[in-house]
Amino acid sequence: MNTLSKTHTFPEDRVHYTWEKDPQPVLTIDSGDQVDFFTREVADDQFDENSTTKDIETLDWARVYPLAGPVEIRGAQPGDTLEVEMVDLVTGSWGWMSILPGLGLLPDEFPDAYLRIFDLSDGEFIHFTDTIKVPITPFLGTMGVGPEKAEGQVIMPPGTFGGNMDTRHLTVGTKLYLPVQVAGAMFSCGDAHAAQGDGEVCVSAVECSAHASLKFRLIKGKTIPAPQFQTAGALTPKVDHKGFYGTTGVGPDLMEASRDAIRAMVEHISSTYALDPKDAYLLSSACVDLKISEIVDAGQYIVSALLPLAVFHE
Numbered sequence: 001m002n003t004l005s006k007t008h009t010f011p012e013d014r015v016h017y018t019w020e021k022d023p024q025p026v027l028t029i030d031s032g033d034q035v036d037f038f039t040r041e042v043a044d045d046q047f048d049e050n051s052t053t054k055d056i057e058t059l060d061w062a063r064v065y066p067l068a069g070p071v072e073i074r075g076a077q078p079g080d081t082l083e084v085e086m087v088d089l090v091t092g093s094w095g096w097m098s099i100l101p102g103l104g105l106l107p108d109e110f111p112d113a114y115l116r117i118f119d120l121s122d123g124e125f126i127h128f129t130d131t132i133k134v135p136i137t138p139f140l141g142t143m144g145v146g147p148e149k150a151e152g153q154v155i156m157p158p159g160t161f162g163g164n165m166d167t168r169h170l171t172v173g174t175k176l177y178l179p180v181q182v183a184g185a186m187f188s189c190g191d192a193h194a195a196q197g198d199g200e201v202c203v204s205a206v207e208c209s210a211h212a213s214l215k216f217r218l219i220k221g222k223t224i225p226a227p228q229f230q231t232a233g234a235l236t237p238k239v240d241h242k243g244f245y246g247t248t249g250v251g252p253d254l255m256e257a258s259r260d261a262i263r264a265m266v267e268h269i270s271s272t273y274a275l276d277p278k279d280a281y282l283l284s285s286a287c288v289d290l291k292i293s294e295i296v297d298a299g300q301y302i303v304s305a306l307l308p309l310a311v312f313h314e
Contacts, residue, residue: 005030005032005033005034006029006030006033006034007033007034007035007036007213008027008029008033008034008035008036009035009036010026010027010035010036010037010038010068010069010071011026011027012038012068014026014068014069015040015044015066015067015068015190016066016067016069016070016188017062017063017064017065017066017067017155018150018152018153018154018155019144019146019147019150019152019153019154019155019163019188020146020150020151020152020153021149021150021151023069023070023146023186024070025070025071025072025184025186026069026070026071027071027072028071028072028073028074028184029071029072029073029074029216030073030074031073031074031075031216031217031218032215032216032217033215033216034087034213034214034215034216035071035213035214035215035216036211036212036213037068037189037211037212037213037214038068038209038210038211038212039066039067039068039140039189039190039191039192039209039210039211039212040066040190040209041092041095041096041192041207041208041209042064042065042066042141042190042191042192042207043059043063043064043096043207044063044064044066046058046059046060046063047096047115047117048094049094049117050117051096051115051117052115053113053114053115055115056098056100056113056115057113064155064156065142065154065155065156065164065190065191066190067142067155067188067189067190067191068188068189068190069186069187069188069189070146070184070186070187070188071185071186071187071188071216072184072185072186073184073185073187073216073218074184075218075220076180076183076184076185076218077180077183078148078180078181078182078183079180079221079223080180080185080218080219080220080221080222080223081177081178081179081180081218081219081222081223081224082145082177082178082179082180082185082187082216082217082218082219083175083176083177083216083217083218083219084143084175084176084177084178084187084214084215084216085173085174085175085176085214085215085216085217086139086140086170086171086172086173086174086175086176086212086214087172087213087214087215088172088211088212088213089138089139089140089171089172089192089210089211089212089213090138090210090211090212091120091123091136091138091192091194091208091209091210092120092192092208092209092210093119093120093121094117094118094119094120094121094208095117095118095120095126095194095206095207095208096115096116096117096118096204096206096207096208097115097116097118097202097204097205097206097207097282097285097286098113098114098115098116098202098203098204099112099113099114099202099203099204099278099281099282100113100203100204101113103203104201104202104203104281104285105199105201105202105203105258105259105262106201106202106259106262106263106266106281109263109266109277109281110202110277110278110281114278114282116279116282118194118206120136120194120206120208123136124136126194126195126206126286128279128282128283128286128311129275129279131273131312131313131314132273132275132283132311132312132313133311133313134195134206134283134286134287134311135195135238135239135310135311136194136195137168137171137194137195137238138171138172138192138193138194138195138208138210139167139168139169139170139171139174139192139193139196140170140189140190140191140192140193140210140212141164141165141166141190141191141192141193141196141205142155142163142164142165142166142188142189142190142191143162143163143165143170143176143178143187143188143189144158144159144161144162144163144164144165144178144187144188144189145161145162145178145179145180145181145182145185145186145187146161146181146182146184146185146186146187146188147159147161147163147181147182148161148181148182155191160179160181160225160226160227161178161179161181162176162178162227164191165227166191166193166196166200166205167227167229168193168195168196168197168198168205169229169231169235170229171231172232173231173232173233174229174230174231174232175229175230176227176228176229177219177224177227177228177229177230178227179223179224179225179226179227185218187216189212189214191207192207192208192209192210192212193205193206193207193208194206194207194208195286195287196285196286196287197284197285197286197287197288197289197290198288198289198290198291199258199262199285199288199289199290200285201258201262201281201284201285201288201290202281202282202284202285203285204282204285205285205286206286236289236308238310239287239308239310239311240308240310241310242308242309242310243309244306244307244308244309245268245306245307245309246304246305246306246307247261247262247264247265247268247304247305247307248260248261248264248293248302248303248304248305249261249262249263249264249302249303249305250300250301250302251300251301252299252300252301253301254292254295254301254303257301257302257303258290258303260303261290261303261304261305262281262284262288262290262305264305265280265284265288265305265307266280266281266284267280268307269283269284269307273312283311284305284307287307287308287311288305288306288307288308289305289306289308290303290304290305290306291303291304291305291306
Protein backbone atom coordinates (compact mmCIF):
# COMPACT_ATOMS: atom_id res chain seq x y z
CA MET A 1 0.00 0.00 0.00
CA ASN A 2 1.39 3.40 -0.98
CA THR A 3 1.06 5.58 2.15
CA LEU A 4 2.63 8.59 0.43
CA SER A 5 0.31 8.88 -2.55
CA LYS A 6 0.87 11.74 -4.95
CA THR A 7 -1.22 13.71 -7.41
CA HIS A 8 0.28 14.11 -10.88
CA THR A 9 -0.76 16.33 -13.79
CA PHE A 10 -0.65 14.65 -17.16
CA PRO A 11 0.77 16.96 -19.89
CA GLU A 12 -2.01 18.26 -22.14
CA ASP A 13 0.05 18.05 -25.32
CA ARG A 14 0.77 14.32 -25.13
CA VAL A 15 -1.79 12.19 -26.97
CA HIS A 16 -1.78 9.08 -29.15
CA TYR A 17 -4.26 7.82 -31.74
CA THR A 18 -3.57 4.06 -31.80
CA TRP A 19 -2.69 1.31 -29.35
CA GLU A 20 0.95 0.28 -29.74
CA LYS A 21 2.95 -2.84 -28.91
CA ASP A 22 5.66 -1.33 -26.70
CA PRO A 23 4.63 2.24 -25.88
CA GLN A 24 6.93 4.49 -23.92
CA PRO A 25 5.20 5.89 -20.84
CA VAL A 26 4.64 9.63 -20.64
CA LEU A 27 4.16 9.42 -16.88
CA THR A 28 5.13 6.77 -14.30
CA ILE A 29 3.24 6.56 -11.00
CA ASP A 30 2.83 4.33 -7.97
CA SER A 31 -0.22 2.42 -6.87
CA GLY A 32 -2.40 4.80 -4.86
CA ASP A 33 -1.48 7.88 -6.88
CA GLN A 34 -3.94 10.21 -8.61
CA VAL A 35 -3.55 11.68 -12.09
CA ASP A 36 -5.34 14.82 -13.32
CA PHE A 37 -5.96 14.68 -17.05
CA PHE A 38 -7.30 17.08 -19.64
CA THR A 39 -8.83 15.06 -22.46
CA ARG A 40 -9.59 16.52 -25.87
CA GLU A 41 -12.98 15.88 -27.49
CA VAL A 42 -12.98 12.82 -29.73
CA ALA A 43 -12.57 14.73 -33.02
CA ASP A 44 -9.42 16.41 -31.67
CA ASP A 45 -10.66 19.99 -32.14
CA GLN A 46 -11.73 19.47 -35.75
CA PHE A 47 -15.12 20.87 -34.65
CA ASP A 48 -15.82 23.98 -32.61
CA GLU A 49 -18.84 25.91 -31.32
CA ASN A 50 -19.49 27.31 -34.81
CA SER A 51 -19.20 24.07 -36.77
CA THR A 52 -21.96 22.92 -39.10
CA THR A 53 -22.89 19.65 -40.78
CA LYS A 54 -20.68 20.57 -43.73
CA ASP A 55 -17.60 20.23 -41.50
CA ILE A 56 -18.16 16.47 -41.31
CA GLU A 57 -17.01 16.27 -44.95
CA THR A 58 -13.45 17.22 -43.98
CA LEU A 59 -13.18 15.07 -40.83
CA ASP A 60 -9.72 13.49 -40.68
CA TRP A 61 -10.28 10.06 -39.16
CA ALA A 62 -6.56 9.66 -38.44
CA ARG A 63 -7.00 12.37 -35.77
CA VAL A 64 -10.10 10.85 -34.17
CA TYR A 65 -9.75 9.39 -30.64
CA PRO A 66 -6.83 11.38 -29.18
CA LEU A 67 -5.96 9.58 -25.94
CA ALA A 68 -4.00 10.94 -23.00
CA GLY A 69 -1.37 8.37 -22.07
CA PRO A 70 0.18 6.04 -21.54
CA VAL A 71 0.57 6.11 -17.78
CA GLU A 72 2.80 3.40 -16.34
CA ILE A 73 1.96 1.95 -12.92
CA ARG A 74 5.09 0.67 -11.22
CA GLY A 75 5.04 -3.05 -10.54
CA ALA A 76 2.07 -3.86 -12.75
CA GLN A 77 2.43 -7.17 -14.58
CA PRO A 78 0.17 -9.29 -16.79
CA GLY A 79 -2.26 -11.16 -14.59
CA ASP A 80 -2.73 -8.25 -12.17
CA THR A 81 -5.80 -6.02 -12.03
CA LEU A 82 -5.76 -2.22 -12.20
CA GLU A 83 -8.44 -0.35 -10.26
CA VAL A 84 -9.28 3.09 -11.65
CA GLU A 85 -11.47 5.28 -9.45
CA MET A 86 -13.34 8.22 -11.02
CA VAL A 87 -12.58 10.99 -8.51
CA ASP A 88 -13.79 13.98 -10.53
CA LEU A 89 -15.06 14.67 -14.06
CA VAL A 90 -15.88 18.14 -15.42
CA THR A 91 -16.94 18.75 -19.02
CA GLY A 92 -15.77 21.53 -21.27
CA SER A 93 -18.13 24.40 -22.12
CA TRP A 94 -19.59 22.87 -25.29
CA GLY A 95 -20.18 19.53 -26.97
CA TRP A 96 -21.46 17.98 -30.17
CA MET A 97 -23.47 15.06 -31.55
CA SER A 98 -23.59 13.74 -35.08
CA ILE A 99 -24.96 11.23 -37.51
CA LEU A 100 -22.06 9.86 -39.54
CA PRO A 101 -22.98 8.16 -42.84
CA GLY A 102 -22.63 4.39 -42.71
CA LEU A 103 -22.27 4.24 -38.93
CA GLY A 104 -24.67 3.83 -36.01
CA LEU A 105 -27.45 1.35 -35.38
CA LEU A 106 -29.73 2.65 -38.18
CA PRO A 107 -27.42 3.65 -41.08
CA ASP A 108 -30.01 2.85 -43.77
CA GLU A 109 -32.70 5.03 -42.19
CA PHE A 110 -30.25 7.89 -41.59
CA PRO A 111 -27.79 7.95 -44.52
CA ASP A 112 -27.04 11.68 -44.42
CA ALA A 113 -24.52 13.50 -42.22
CA TYR A 114 -25.86 15.69 -39.43
CA LEU A 115 -24.10 17.73 -36.74
CA ARG A 116 -25.42 19.61 -33.72
CA ILE A 117 -23.50 21.76 -31.23
CA PHE A 118 -24.61 22.03 -27.59
CA ASP A 119 -23.82 24.59 -24.89
CA LEU A 120 -22.69 22.80 -21.71
CA SER A 121 -21.79 25.92 -19.77
CA ASP A 122 -24.55 25.72 -17.16
CA GLY A 123 -23.01 22.47 -15.93
CA GLU A 124 -26.37 20.84 -15.21
CA PHE A 125 -28.29 20.24 -18.44
CA ILE A 126 -27.84 19.78 -22.17
CA HIS A 127 -30.59 21.92 -23.66
CA PHE A 128 -31.73 19.71 -26.52
CA THR A 129 -34.72 21.98 -27.13
CA ASP A 130 -36.52 24.55 -24.98
CA THR A 131 -38.51 21.74 -23.36
CA ILE A 132 -36.08 18.79 -23.56
CA LYS A 133 -33.17 18.89 -21.12
CA VAL A 134 -30.79 15.96 -20.71
CA PRO A 135 -28.87 15.94 -17.41
CA ILE A 136 -25.12 16.30 -17.78
CA THR A 137 -23.63 13.04 -16.47
CA PRO A 138 -20.01 12.96 -17.64
CA PHE A 139 -17.81 9.92 -18.11
CA LEU A 140 -14.81 8.93 -20.20
CA GLY A 141 -15.86 6.81 -23.16
CA THR A 142 -12.37 5.35 -23.55
CA MET A 143 -10.24 3.99 -20.72
CA GLY A 144 -7.91 1.07 -21.14
CA VAL A 145 -4.63 -0.58 -20.36
CA GLY A 146 -2.20 -1.41 -23.14
CA PRO A 147 -3.55 -4.33 -25.20
CA GLU A 148 -1.35 -7.40 -25.48
CA LYS A 149 0.38 -7.60 -28.90
CA ALA A 150 -1.12 -4.34 -30.15
CA GLU A 151 0.66 -2.65 -33.03
CA GLY A 152 -1.01 0.34 -34.62
CA GLN A 153 -4.35 -0.94 -33.34
CA VAL A 154 -7.19 1.51 -33.94
CA ILE A 155 -8.98 2.90 -30.91
CA MET A 156 -12.62 2.48 -31.94
CA PRO A 157 -13.29 -1.18 -31.07
CA PRO A 158 -13.02 -2.08 -27.38
CA GLY A 159 -11.50 -5.29 -26.10
CA THR A 160 -10.78 -7.29 -22.98
CA PHE A 161 -8.24 -4.58 -22.09
CA GLY A 162 -11.01 -1.96 -21.97
CA GLY A 163 -10.57 0.86 -24.48
CA ASN A 164 -13.56 2.43 -26.22
CA MET A 165 -16.16 0.88 -23.92
CA ASP A 166 -18.62 3.81 -23.95
CA THR A 167 -20.05 2.55 -20.66
CA ARG A 168 -22.15 5.37 -19.30
CA HIS A 169 -22.01 4.23 -15.68
CA LEU A 170 -18.28 5.00 -15.32
CA THR A 171 -19.17 8.29 -13.66
CA VAL A 172 -17.75 9.99 -10.55
CA GLY A 173 -17.50 7.48 -7.71
CA THR A 174 -17.35 4.41 -9.93
CA LYS A 175 -14.37 2.07 -9.75
CA LEU A 176 -13.30 0.42 -13.00
CA TYR A 177 -11.27 -2.80 -12.94
CA LEU A 178 -9.03 -3.59 -15.91
CA PRO A 179 -7.04 -6.79 -16.54
CA VAL A 180 -3.36 -5.85 -16.94
CA GLN A 181 -2.00 -7.29 -20.20
CA VAL A 182 1.45 -5.66 -20.49
CA ALA A 183 4.17 -4.68 -18.04
CA GLY A 184 3.39 -1.34 -16.38
CA ALA A 185 -0.29 -1.55 -17.39
CA MET A 186 0.17 1.47 -19.72
CA PHE A 187 -3.18 3.16 -19.08
CA SER A 188 -4.69 5.74 -21.46
CA CYS A 189 -7.99 7.62 -21.54
CA GLY A 190 -10.09 10.11 -23.49
CA ASP A 191 -13.32 10.41 -25.51
CA ALA A 192 -15.31 12.23 -22.79
CA HIS A 193 -19.09 12.31 -22.99
CA ALA A 194 -21.42 14.77 -21.28
CA ALA A 195 -24.32 12.32 -21.60
CA GLN A 196 -25.12 9.04 -23.33
CA GLY A 197 -27.73 6.31 -23.27
CA ASP A 198 -26.78 2.64 -23.07
CA GLY A 199 -25.92 1.69 -26.64
CA GLU A 200 -24.80 5.09 -28.02
CA VAL A 201 -27.11 4.17 -30.88
CA CYS A 202 -26.32 6.91 -33.43
CA VAL A 203 -22.53 6.34 -32.87
CA SER A 204 -22.00 9.58 -30.99
CA ALA A 205 -22.83 10.64 -27.47
CA VAL A 206 -22.63 14.30 -26.43
CA GLU A 207 -18.92 14.51 -27.24
CA CYS A 208 -16.81 17.01 -25.31
CA SER A 209 -13.48 17.78 -23.71
CA ALA A 210 -13.09 17.16 -19.99
CA HIS A 211 -10.93 17.47 -16.94
CA ALA A 212 -10.71 14.09 -15.25
CA SER A 213 -9.12 13.12 -11.96
CA LEU A 214 -8.46 9.39 -11.67
CA LYS A 215 -6.96 7.41 -8.81
CA PHE A 216 -5.10 4.16 -9.51
CA ARG A 217 -4.66 1.09 -7.32
CA LEU A 218 -2.80 -2.03 -8.38
CA ILE A 219 -4.28 -5.35 -7.23
CA LYS A 220 -1.48 -7.89 -7.42
CA GLY A 221 -2.26 -11.48 -8.28
CA LYS A 222 -5.95 -10.92 -9.07
CA THR A 223 -6.89 -11.85 -12.63
CA ILE A 224 -10.15 -10.91 -14.34
CA PRO A 225 -11.13 -11.86 -17.91
CA ALA A 226 -12.45 -8.46 -19.03
CA PRO A 227 -13.35 -5.06 -17.55
CA GLN A 228 -15.57 -4.96 -14.49
CA PHE A 229 -16.88 -2.00 -12.48
CA GLN A 230 -18.63 -0.99 -9.29
CA THR A 231 -20.83 2.08 -9.13
CA ALA A 232 -21.21 4.29 -6.08
CA GLY A 233 -25.01 4.19 -6.14
CA ALA A 234 -28.03 4.06 -8.44
CA LEU A 235 -27.37 3.68 -12.16
CA THR A 236 -29.51 6.60 -13.35
CA PRO A 237 -30.20 8.80 -10.30
CA LYS A 238 -30.76 12.02 -12.26
CA VAL A 239 -33.75 10.67 -14.23
CA ASP A 240 -35.32 7.96 -12.08
CA HIS A 241 -38.01 10.16 -10.55
CA LYS A 242 -40.45 10.41 -13.48
CA GLY A 243 -40.58 6.94 -15.00
CA PHE A 244 -39.70 5.65 -18.46
CA TYR A 245 -41.39 4.93 -21.78
CA GLY A 246 -40.29 1.66 -23.37
CA THR A 247 -40.34 0.29 -26.90
CA THR A 248 -39.27 -3.25 -27.76
CA GLY A 249 -37.76 -5.35 -30.51
CA VAL A 250 -38.56 -9.06 -30.61
CA GLY A 251 -36.85 -11.78 -32.62
CA PRO A 252 -34.06 -14.37 -32.87
CA ASP A 253 -31.26 -11.82 -33.47
CA LEU A 254 -30.25 -9.40 -30.69
CA MET A 255 -28.84 -6.84 -33.13
CA GLU A 256 -32.02 -6.80 -35.22
CA ALA A 257 -34.14 -6.64 -32.08
CA SER A 258 -32.06 -3.67 -30.95
CA ARG A 259 -32.63 -1.95 -34.28
CA ASP A 260 -36.37 -2.60 -34.08
CA ALA A 261 -36.54 -1.18 -30.56
CA ILE A 262 -34.73 1.99 -31.61
CA ARG A 263 -36.76 2.38 -34.81
CA ALA A 264 -39.89 2.29 -32.68
CA MET A 265 -38.38 4.71 -30.18
CA VAL A 266 -37.36 7.22 -32.87
CA GLU A 267 -40.90 7.11 -34.24
CA HIS A 268 -42.39 7.51 -30.76
CA ILE A 269 -40.20 10.50 -29.89
CA SER A 270 -40.69 12.12 -33.27
CA SER A 271 -44.47 11.84 -33.28
CA THR A 272 -45.07 12.48 -29.58
CA TYR A 273 -42.73 15.42 -29.10
CA ALA A 274 -42.77 16.94 -32.62
CA LEU A 275 -39.06 16.35 -33.25
CA ASP A 276 -37.47 15.81 -36.63
CA PRO A 277 -36.51 12.09 -36.87
CA LYS A 278 -32.81 13.05 -37.02
CA ASP A 279 -33.12 14.81 -33.68
CA ALA A 280 -35.16 11.94 -32.25
CA TYR A 281 -32.30 9.62 -33.23
CA LEU A 282 -29.73 11.90 -31.56
CA LEU A 283 -31.87 12.14 -28.43
CA SER A 284 -32.08 8.34 -28.33
CA SER A 285 -28.29 8.19 -28.41
CA ALA A 286 -28.04 10.81 -25.67
CA CYS A 287 -30.43 9.32 -23.13
CA VAL A 288 -32.28 6.14 -24.20
CA ASP A 289 -31.03 2.91 -22.61
CA LEU A 290 -31.05 -0.37 -24.53
CA LYS A 291 -31.66 -3.38 -22.28
CA ILE A 292 -31.80 -7.11 -22.91
CA SER A 293 -35.14 -7.85 -21.29
CA GLU A 294 -35.36 -11.55 -22.16
CA ILE A 295 -32.93 -14.01 -23.71
CA VAL A 296 -34.00 -17.53 -22.62
CA ASP A 297 -37.40 -18.25 -24.18
CA ALA A 298 -37.14 -20.55 -27.20
CA GLY A 299 -34.80 -18.34 -29.22
CA GLN A 300 -37.06 -15.28 -29.30
CA TYR A 301 -35.25 -12.42 -27.60
CA ILE A 302 -36.62 -9.11 -26.35
CA VAL A 303 -34.61 -5.88 -26.37
CA SER A 304 -36.18 -2.84 -24.72
CA ALA A 305 -35.37 0.81 -25.35
CA LEU A 306 -36.14 2.95 -22.30
CA LEU A 307 -36.71 6.70 -22.57
CA PRO A 308 -36.46 8.67 -19.29
CA LEU A 309 -39.48 10.95 -19.07
CA ALA A 310 -37.57 13.27 -16.76
CA VAL A 311 -35.87 14.90 -19.76
CA PHE A 312 -39.14 16.49 -20.86
CA HIS A 313 -40.10 19.82 -19.29
CA GLU A 314 -43.24 21.81 -19.98
